[in-house]
Structures are given as C-alpha cells and as structure tokens.
Amino acid sequence: MPLPHRMDPAAIRGLTRARPGRRAALKLSALAAAGAALAGCSIRGQRLTEQSPERYWAGKESNGHLRFANWPLYMDPERPQLDQFTQHTGITVDYRESIQDNPSWFGRIQPVLASGGDIGADLMVMTNGLEFTRLRELGYLAPLDHALLPTYADHGGSSYKNTSYDPGNRFSVPYTSGITGIAYNPDRVDREITSLADLWDPAFRGRVGMMRDPQEIANFALLLDGVAPADSTPADWDAAAARLAEQRDNGIVRAYYEQDYIQPLTNGDVWLTMAWSGDVFQQNAAEGTRLEFVVPEEGGTIWTDNMMIPITARNPVDAIMLMDFLYDPAIAADLTEYINYVTPVPEAQDVIRDRAARASGEERQALADLAESPLVFPTDEEYARLHSYVTPDAGDAEAFTSRFLAITQA
Amino acid sequence: MKAKTTPYLLVLPAWIWLAIFFVVPICGMLSVSLMTGNVLDGFTQTFHVANYAEAIDRYWRQILRSLAYGACATALCVAIGYPVAAWIAFRGGRHKTTYLLLLLLPFFVSQVLRTISWRFLLADDGVLLGPLKSIGLLPEDAHVLSTPLAVVTGLAYSHLPFMVLPIYAVLERVDHRVVEAARDLYATRAQAFLRVVLPMSLPGVFAGVLMVFVPTSADYVNASLLGGTGTTMIGNVIQSQYLVNNDYPMAAAITFVLMALLLAGIFGYARALGTERVMEVRA
Numbered sequence: 001m002p003l004p005h006r007m008d009p010a011a012i013r014g015l016t017r018a019r020p021g022r023r024a025a026l027k028l029s030a031l032a033a034a035g036a037a038l039a040g041c042s043i044r045g046q047r048l049t050e051q052s053p054e055r056y057w058a059g060k061e062s063n064g065h066l067r068f069a070n071w072p073l074y075m076d077p078e079r080p081q082l083d084q085f086t087q088h089t090g091i092t093v094d095y096r097e098s099i100q101d102n103p104s105w106f107g108r109i110q111p112v113l114a115s116g117g118d119i120g121a122d123l124m125v126m127t128n129g130l131e132f133t134r135l136r137e138l139g140y141l142a143p144l145d146h147a148l149l150p151t152y153a154d155h156g157g158s159s160y161k162n163t164s165y166d167p168g169n170r171f172s173v174p175y176t177s178g179i180t181g182i183a184y185n186p187d188r189v190d191r192e193i194t195s196l197a198d199l200w201d202p203a204f205r206g207r208v209g210m211m212r213d214p215q216e217i218a219n220f221a222l223l224l225d226g227v228a229p230a231d232s233t234p235a236d237w238d239a240a241a242a243r244l245a246e247q248r249d250n251g252i253v254r255a256y257y258e259q260d261y262i263q264p265l266t267n268g269d270v271w272l273t274m275a276w277s278g279d280v281f282q283q284n285a286a287e288g289t290r291l292e293f294v295v296p297e298e299g300g301t302i303w304t305d306n307m308m309i310p311i312t313a314r315n316p317v318d319a320i321m322l323m324d325f326l327y328d329p330a331i332a333a334d335l336t337e338y339i340n341y342v343t344p345v346p347e348a349q350d351v352i353r354d355r356a357a358r359a360s361g362e363e364r365q366a367l368a369d370l371a372e373s374p375l376v377f378p379t380d381e382e383y384a385r386l387h388s389y390v391t392p393d394a395g396d397a398e399a400f401t402s403r404f405l406a407i408t409q410a
Numbered sequence: 411m412k413a414k415t416t417p418y419l420l421v422l423p424a425w426i427w428l429a430i431f432f433v434v435p436i437c438g439m440l441s442v443s444l445m446t447g448n449v450l451d452g453f454t455q456t457f458h459v460a461n462y463a464e465a466i467d468r469y470w471r472q473i474l475r476s477l478a479y480g481a482c483a484t485a486l487c488v489a490i491g492y493p494v495a496a497w498i499a500f501r502g503g504r505h506k507t508t509y510l511l512l513l514l515l516p517f518f519v520s521q522v523l524r525t526i527s528w529r530f531l532l533a534d535d536g537v538l539l540g541p542l543k544s545i546g547l548l549p550e551d552a553h554v555l556s557t558p559l560a561v562v563t564g565l566a567y568s569h570l571p572f573m574v575l576p577i578y579a580v581l582e583r584v585d586h587r588v589v590e591a592a593r594d595l596y597a598t599r600a601q602a603f604l605r606v607v608l609p610m611s612l613p614g615v616f617a618g619v620l621m622v623f624v625p626t627s628a629d630y631v632n633a634s635l636l637g638g639t640g641t642t643m644i645g646n647v648i649q650s651q652y653l654v655n656n657d658y659p660m661a662a663a664i665t666f667v668l669m670a671l672l673l674a675g676i677f678g679y680a681r682a683l684g685t686e687r688v689m690e691v692r693a
Contacts, residue, residue, distance in 0.1 A: 106653075134450070206551070253639050254639075255639065267533040267536065269555060401654055405655065
C-alpha cells in the first residue's frame, strides 16, 4: 500500500472520470468470453487408476528427507519427536503446519494431484470425512505396504485398525482422534447438561453454539433422532435437516462456528456448544477455565485425523518410516502430552502414568490428570457410545452437504 | 511514427496483464458456469443455462442481503468518512500526512486479526457492552455479535479508508478562496458548504462509494466471523460451493449473477449521478 503522502490526488480523481476506452474494452472481453464459452472445453474426469501396493513400492528407496504437512498445534513447536526420528534414521523432516481445514486443503491439492504434480508434501494428515473419501476414490493416495509398518501392527489400538472409512487401512493410519460432544460453561448453565436435547431446549434460546461443518451438525441431528450416522439414509438426512432448521428458526442457535467456539463459550456469549474434546481440555489447562465437556447420552461422534501419502510424493519411503515411528508408545505419549486428543496407541497411557509417578509437584498432577482423562483415553464403554461419521458415497456427497449447507447458510 | 506508437507500447504491459489475469480467468469461469457434472467424473460443457436459474432461485436471499449490507456499510462509511476527510483537508494543517497515516495504521494489520479483535470488543459482557449493561442502559440479554448490526459495522470499519482517501483527495484541492467568496456573498456556513464545497466533492464521494460498495457486497470474512444465523452473505455461499461442495459450475454461476447485478448497479449509479455532470458543476 502506498504511503498516503505519496498518493497523488490526481490518481484518485482520475478514477472518477469516465474513460471512453473502457466501453470498447468491455465489448471486446464480452466477445472473447462468448468465444471461450462456445469453444466449450470441459474439465476432464479426475479419477486415476488404482495401483497395487507391490507395484507402487517396487524400486522405491529412502532419500534421507521428507516433507510433512500437518495441522496447527499438532506437534510441540520444538518438534522433539522429529529430532528423535532424525537421530534414529538420519532422515530429516521439513514440517509445515499447512492444513487449516479439510475442504480448503483438498481444494488446494486436488488440481495439482489431478495433473500428476508434486503437492509439496510426502506425508499429510486429513480427517476421515468427505474429502478423505474423495481422495481415496480419486486414486490420489499411495496404497500402504503394511510390511513397512511393523510398529503400527504391534502398538496400534484395535479400534484404529480396519476402520470403517478405510477398510484394512489400505491408504491411511491414524495420527490422532477426537470426540465431538457438548461443552458448556457451568457459570452460566445452572443444570447438568447430559443430552443432545439440551441443544434444542428453548430455555437456552440464543445461547447455543453449533458447528458449521455439514457433517458435524448432521451427526448430532441424526443421533437426536436415534439414527446411527454411519447407517443413515437420505430420508434420515431430510429429517435431520428439518430438526436443525427448527432449532435455527426458533432462535435457539446463536451462531454456527468454524473452530472458534471456545472463546465465545469462555466469554459467555454462548452457554453450551458443540465442541471437540481436545479444545476444551486445552482451554481449561491454558486459561484455568472450568468448562465442562460431555458425551451426550444419545451418543457423540469420534473422528480421526489420519496420516497418508499422496500418490505423487517424492519421498514415500521416508514418509512411511515416519508414520511407523510415531506409533512407538513413548513417542505417542510425547505427542499426546502436547496435543491432548485421543491417541491411537493405548500403551501411551501406561507410559504417561509411569512418567507421572516419577514426576513431582504440578507436573505430576498434570500428567496424572492427562493419563486418567476419559477425553484422552476413553474407556471401552465410552468408545461404545461414540459413533463414526456419515460417509456418503462420492455420488451422494453433494446431496448430503447441500442439505446441511442450507441450514448454516440461510 | 515513433511518437504515435509510444502510448500504445506503454499500455501494452497493462493489456497483457489484464488479458492473462482477468480476461482469461473470466472466460474460463463463464465456461465453467455452464457445465454439468461432478468433481469425480469431471465436468462437461453442456451449455446448461439452468445453472443460473438455480443459482438465483436458491440464493436470491443471500444475494439481496449482501447488496443491502453493502449499501448500509457504504452509507455508514460516507457518514463517518466525509467529516473525517473534511477535517483533515481543512483543519489538518501541517500534520495532514500524519493524520492520514494514523487513519491507515490499523490497516497494516491483517483484516482477519482485526475482525477477530472485534469479537473481544463486542462480546456480550465485554469492554463495550458490559459497562452499558451494568448501568442499566442495555437489557441483560442484549447482544451485538451474531447480528446483522455487527456484520454491517464490521464491513464499514474495514473499508473506511477507501471512502476517506478519495473524498480527502478532492477536498484537499478545493480552493478556499471560493468558500470565502461565497461567505462574502452572504452565504451562511451551511449554505457555503451545501452549495459550494459539497458539489465540488461529489466526484470523491462517487469514487468512494464504488470502492466501498463493491468489495463490501462481496465480502465474506465479516459475515463469517461476526455474523450469526441468517447473516450469511453471498461471498460465503460462493466459498462453500467451491471448497466444501466442489460444485464449480454453481460457484461460477453465482459469481456471474453477483457480478452482473453489481455492474448494472454501478452503471445505473454512474448514469444517475453522472460523473461528467458532476465535473461540470465544478467548472
């Protein structure tokens, strides 16, 4: 931006005068546009043919380097786990926090992958959801060779193997999981929140926060109707959308939030809101708030952020080595102490308990809280109440998202 | 000969720039807006004009709302920006540059960060509303965030300099002797302003209105961060059609509908407040 005293007033004034050339230019561009439209090129189908793991991995070798694209706050800023990996293997890692949300990351990499280009990452983390399903169906992910993942085989939790969204873990292994439930501010809400129906209670008119993500809100409305999201049909989606429209039109919803609901909840702008477990844990730890998080009695949802290798990766061998390395229980415990979400390595709980026993003072308490937190290490009963996401086929995906975008974007 | 071609050579880079980065993408988008298909199987050109009908049918509310928010924000900018520009131009003295710099200073910070800081300022029990509520000027459950008011004022705030600068540029050139002449002819201060200064400054207002109305109508940051239910603007719809739904033809069709409405509005506005005539007043 030019400094104000350099900005010539004449230049600004010039903007206010009609310029005869412009009309001609407009005509010309309109003609050109019509021409291009008539030429009618098309965007070709983006599906790539699927490869077998043997063929993909044949002849591939470690290059001593890899690029890892992850989400913000998903690893200690000092990256100690990556240093350990480098000490162990000699492989250096270029770690970037380039992923803010699934749709825009997908939007960025999809055209590059379609043209067979390098996306600048050999390992990336995406949530099990529409974009992940799309990447898989488009053939943009490298098939994993499980012979190269022995640590995962030994230490990965059973609920993190053979997942519904990626049968046989052919393309991905989990990085971390989280629970979507209800967070509330006990300073404002004078009763215990236990149920999804509380989010529809007129007593909280204008004080309820909902998520903007089409899948997240769909899940909650489906569970309210007693439908398991993973088994839902388009008729269920209609009923769920009607529920959500009613909740919105009765003025119960204050706003639909992206990932920014924690501050309004702390400030008291909303009293109860859909929330992710780790956010609540982190906020309470960092700001000393007393926010409560519950898995509703109708059930909550569990999502998983997964590591995967794009088909055009330049260093896939290094990437799969790092994938496997992160399943070492000590490393997984380190990661969990920073991330505060659910780790796919159950043995990390014992590691953190051990560390708590050896630590002292505040740190001991913090580690003990973490090891015993049901939000970080859910029990089997809690797992039983957690549902997977709706995973519509690629063909139905648009019909699904359109229904729920119409709720949040009225 | 050489002298004749020089002007054309000088504008050549601009033409090439516009052709590559404006005309080509626009044509591409126009083409996409008529396609059918999905992201997996690809999109084919079928001259599916119904995309436009569907875009208008499904999103006319958001389109009208965006234009209305844009108009309100623009009016707010004129109301706030004109006195500021006049004060700097007439009373700024030696420090005019400093004042302009101060006006622009907040805009060296990213728009998203500034908008997020508004959420702290306007929180229900925050620094602004909290005291007003505790002295009973506002009811306990009053709120500004998540309302159209928050979105419109946010829009006006983030585009204020685009209104102040053009008005300032015009006012700064007003010859003060003309105003003195008006006063000598027994015009009151108000008459001198209304019949002398204001007409001379209209080109600046015209430019300011264009520079504020167009981007505010297409904005999506404010609605997304400050809005609540029922404040979605068309920019948010385009973004989610493109990124969440991967429905590129629909996103392109809405874009063209918005563009057509804005262009029609601007041409109508230019004709009504014809810049040439405004300039004649000055002469």
